[in-house]
């Protein structure tokens with residue numbers, strides 16, 4: 001397998017087209033081994049009403065007591081769950097709805113238009129239907145669109161869809177707002193590690209961070225019990241802000257060896273810690289496995305904005321968090337090197353960050 005693949009190992013088939021043509025079966029390429037199928041739970045059951053923490057960010061500006069209590073909730077979520085939802089986060093709910101609906105419209109454009117943006121594994125930018133380049137791999141039940149927002153040197157409107165006409169404008173605004181929100185969360189995460197508020201952002205490369213968007217489209221699936229919309233993985237980047245579908249649940253987060261289906265709160269973002277923050281925090285914060293299930297009567301759209309460190313600087317546990325009792329758990333690696341793994345092999349649970357751990 002080359003480290004610089006130029007093309008996919010086999011012709012790309014759009015899952016949306018497969019979904020439209022199959023009535024009660026799905027092609028073998030999408031059938032997961034029994035241990036990976038949605039119904040497979042292990043360990044004890046946490047109950048159907050279990051959910052990731054929901055944290056209200058409103059009202060913290062002028063109230064130090066409320067602020068301290070919210071920050072503690074965030075600390076607990078980052079160390080115990082790796083996931084939480086935020087409400088009253090300051091992003092206009094209309095913009096959130098508009099962003100999701102604009103992308104939904106994109107996926108409902110005629111196939112010839114979407115195909116003009118077909119991506120390749122060289123940069124992944126554009127319209128895609130698989131992660132990883134292993135020939136014959138079992139595939140996930142989803143299509144996606146991937147694009148860069150930052151750094152500006154990678155942002156290229158020509159690689160964003162031209163249709164629907166508002167797409168570029170809406171995502172420009174959406175990206176700007178979410179980068180601001182990520183900056184705010186980074187400060188909280190830094191303070192919660194007992195560090196000055198800018199230290200985590202500085203370890204990301206300061207202003208030179210990367211931000212990209214993956215819009216996931218999960219078509220209806222006649223046999224949802226046999227497949228996954230997205231296989232289990234932890235996010236390779238820094239932090240993810242996910243705008244889930246407001247009508248259709250699907251995201252599952254691993255907790256105590258079981259899978260919790262996230263119930264999205266109205267106009268919430270789902271925040272999760274990625275591998276780079278797990279590494280920088282010397283594993284105080286957890287990057288947690290998650291996956292997506294699909295269903296037979298509703299399509300689903302989600303927008304994952306990935307906030308990543310500058311891609312060519314070494315990422316390693318921050319020196320303030322390394323002590324004799326808690327030596328550095330990971331060797332330095334740039335994000336460019338790190339993300340090759342998922343780009344070549346596709347989503348594989350937490351195998352990458354686990355395999356990095358230095359022997360102690």
Ligand SMILES: O=C(O)CCC(=O)C(=O)O
Pocket residue numbers: 214216230235242244250251290291292301302304
């Ligand atoms: O669709 C979702 O809810 C989750 C998407 C996701 O995990 C991802 O894009 O990495």
